[in-house]
Amino acid sequence: xxxxxxxxxxxxxxxxxxxxxxxxxxxxxxxxxxxxxxxxxxxxxxxxxxxxxxxxxxxxxxxxxxxxxxxxxxxxxxxxxxxxxxxxxxxxxxxxxxxxxxxxxxxxxxxxxxxxxxxxxxxxxxxxxxxxxxxxxxxxxxxxxxxxxxxxxxxxxxxxxxxxxxxxxxxxxxxxxxxxxxxxxxxxxxxxxxxxxxxxxxxxxxxxxxxxxxxxxxxxxxxxxxxxxxxxxxxxxxxxxxxxxxxxxxxxxxxxxxxxxxxxxxxxxxxxxxxxxxxxxxxxxxxxxxxxxxxxxxxxxxxxxxxxxxxxxxxxxxxxxxxxxxxxxxxxxxxxxxxxxxxxxxxxxxxxxxxxxxxxxxxxxxxxxxxxxxxxxxxxxxxxxxxxxxxxxxxxxxxxxxxxxxxxxxxxxxxxxxxxxxxxxxxxxxxxxxxxxxxxxxxxxxxxxxxxxxxxxxxxxxxxxxxxxxxxxxxxxxxxxxxxxxxxxxxxxxxxxxxxxxxxxxxxxxxxxxxxxxxxxxxxxxxxxxxxxxxxxxxxxxxxxxxxxxxxxxxxxxxxxxxxxxxxxxxxxxxxxxxxxxxxx
Numbered sequence: 001x002x003x004x005x006x007x008x009x010x011x012x013x014x015x016x017x018x019x020x021x022x023x024x025x026x027x028x029x030x031x032x033x034x035x036x037x038x039x040x041x042x043x044x045x046x047x048x049x050x051x052x053x054x055x056x057x058x059x060x061x062x063x064x065x066x067x068x069x070x071x072x073x074x075x076x077x078x079x080x081x082x083x084x085x086x087x088x089x090x091x092x093x094x095x096x097x098x099x100x101x102x103x104x105x106x107x108x109x110x111x112x113x114x115x116x117x118x119x120x121x122x123x124x125x126x127x128x129x130x131x132x133x134x135x136x137x138x139x140x141x142x143x144x145x146x147x148x149x150x151x152x153x154x155x156x157x158x159x160x161x162x163x164x165x166x167x168x169x170x171x172x173x174x175x176x177x178x179x180x181x182x183x184x185x186x187x188x189x190x191x192x193x194x195x196x197x198x199x200x201x202x203x204x205x206x207x208x209x210x211x212x213x214x215x216x217x218x219x220x221x222x223x224x225x226x227x228x229x230x231x232x233x234x235x236x237x238x239x240x241x242x243x244x245x246x247x248x249x250x251x252x253x254x255x256x257x258x259x260x261x262x263x264x265x266x267x268x269x270x271x272x273x274x275x276x277x278x279x280x281x282x283x284x285x286x287x288x289x290x291x292x293x294x295x296x297x298x299x300x301x302x303x304x305x306x307x308x309x310x311x312x313x314x315x316x317x318x319x320x321x322x323x324x325x326x327x328x329x330x331x332x333x334x335x336x337x338x339x340x341x342x343x344x345x346x347x348x349x350x351x352x353x354x355x356x357x358x359x360x361x362x363x364x365x366x367x368x369x370x371x372x373x374x375x376x377x378x379x380x381x382x383x384x385x386x387x388x389x390x391x392x393x394x395x396x397x398x399x400x401x402x403x404x405x406x407x408x409x410x411x412x413x414x415x416x417x418x419x420x421x422x423x424x425x426x427x428x429x430x431x432x433x434x435x436x437x438x439x440x441x442x443x444x445x446x447x448x449x450x451x452x453x454x455x456x457x458x459x460x461x462x463x464x465x466x467x468x469x470x471x472x473x474x475x476x477x478x479x480x481x482x483x484x485x486x487x488x489x490x491x492x493x494x495x496x497x498x499x500x501x502x503x504x505x506x507x508x509x510x511x512x513x514x515x516x517x518x519x520x521x522x523x524x525x526x527x528x529x530x531x532x533x534x535x536x537x538x539x540x541x542x543x544x545x546x547x548x549x550x551x552x553x554x555x556x557x558x559x560x561x562x563x564x565x566x567x568x569x570x571x572x573x574x575x576x577x578x579x580x581x582x583x584x585x
Contacts (some may be wrong), residue, residue, distance in 0.1 A: 067093050077101060086110075090118075106133060124153045124206075128213050133225075135216065144220035150213040152208055215242045222249050231258060240266045247271065260284065273297055277304050295321045302326065311335055328353040333358045342369065351377050368390050372399045380408055388415060397428070406432040417441070423449045426456070435460035436468075443472055450486055458493025466494065484510070488527075497536045501527060505545050520548065 047055040073088030089098035102111040103431035108130035131146035137256035222230035243266030250316030260275035331341040354376035361369035374383035387396035399408035413428035426441035442453035491500035504527035511520035524546040
């Protein structure tokens with residue numbers, strides 16, 4: 001071993017790091033492995049020196065093998081000398097390694113020959129795997145042959161195995177005759193009895209393998225053009241996975257009708273429906289559509305129905321596909337049911353659908369509808385021009401609601417101002433923040449728009465606007481003082497409850513002097529309720545005035561009810577309260 005190490009290092013020195021350095025050491029290690037197997041540890045060291053990690057790992061795995069022929073086979077395999085490796089493996093104590101090598105190399109012809117002699121139980125499996133490879137490569141005729149061979153072998157084995165095991169359980173011989181398969185003989189010798197759990201597992205494994213082989217045989221039968229037989233085999237199998245596979249094969253062969261039926265039997269309803277729709281087989285597609293959830297398929301079905309002018313069915317399919325724009329289009333263009341289209345657009349607020357409906361309304365001179373849906377389609381300028389031309393600005397303003405921009409509200413205000421509709425103009429100047437202009441327009445309208453004037457001042461919270469409105473209410477603009485209730489409501493709008501309270505007491509006193517006790521009472525009550533709701537303390541003069549008036553109202557009701565004694569008590573209380581107030585309580 002020391003000599004080998006010395007030889008390897010000497011070779012490395014002689015080569016001197018030239019371009020053939022690693023190649024020289026590789027050749028030396030190859031020589032060591034091929035001719036001095038007992039020096040494998042030195043070979044591992046050489047490969048470690050040249051940095052070949054893969055080779056080191058491979059040698060580490062086989063270094064403990066004691067069978068010289070088996071070890072030699074592995075070494076030949078490492079250097080891709082497959083024939084020599086097979087020869088060594090067959091001569092070793094584990095000949096099945098040769099079969100494993102051929103299977104790993106996908107040398108199926110060699111593998112089948114080897115399996116027939118050294119591992120007959122693997123012949124069906126190898127035939128099946130060989131068939132899979134041939135199927136993948138597109139060699140369908142040979143694949144059919146391999147799958148068929150595997151099926152025959154497994155079926156024969158299962159039959160002979162059942163007969164042989166029955167004989168053994170009955171005390172007879174296990175020999176099934178000269179024609180019995182090697183696999184059956186092997187399994188009978190190995191398991192001995194049908195009651196063995198291992199036997200049951202082995203039979204189950206064989207049956208599963210038979211199912212796979214029959215599936216491959218079915219696919220290849222279809223591939224070879226025998227569609228009727230292949231489809232019959234798939235149907236008889238009751239295997240949904242196989243039906244789906246056959247459907248895929250038939251679809252690739254452009255046999256769409258058969259493919260769809262196979263998909264349907266295999267439970268792949270969406271693929272089946274897609275093919276039915278593609279081939280316009282609506283009678284077959286329609287029952288499937290109720291169970292399908294994919295929006296894309298419903299959309300395809302709807303388009304196909306629309307193409308054959310079955311618009312009702314198309315509408316239902318578009319609804320299931322959640323394509324409401326197409327539903328709107330059909331209601332307008334084909335079914336002449338615009339009201340349904342309008343309702344859908346109002347609920348979905350789809351811009352595209354709104355644009356379609358707006359065009360329809362314009363064509364029918366339905367200006368109100370056109371304005372509404374143009375706004376919904378984000379085409380405000382067109383909607384405004386239409387409203388202006390056809391005097392439908394109120395429709396435009398209503399449709400705009402509180403979602404408009406400052407520019408849009410300003411345009412509406414200017415329109416109404418040009419029409420001398422100051423009240424409406426003031427509303428939209430207020431919405432776009434031009435409060436002073438809005439207030440002046442309201443005041444031009446007099447008391448008719450006084451409520452809005454108060455609201456705009458309360459919204460603006462501007463001293464200038466407040467003084468302007470108060471001066472107007474006091475009569476400084478036209479010499480006529482206005483109803484004090486407006487001043488009270490102004491203070492409430494401004495949140496100035498102290499002055500609102502004082503004004504309410506003054507108004508209540510005026511109404512009481514006029515004999516309007518109910519009005520006076522209501523004025524005080526609503527003021528107190530408003531202040532309580534806002535969390536503001538009710539002033540004592542307001543509360544006392546309300547108590548005095550409320551007691552009087554109660555006395556009047558008691559007198560009408562004939563309860564005079566109680567009325568006297570209440571009147572005495574009112575007198576005491578009045579005296580208290582007069583003395584400055």
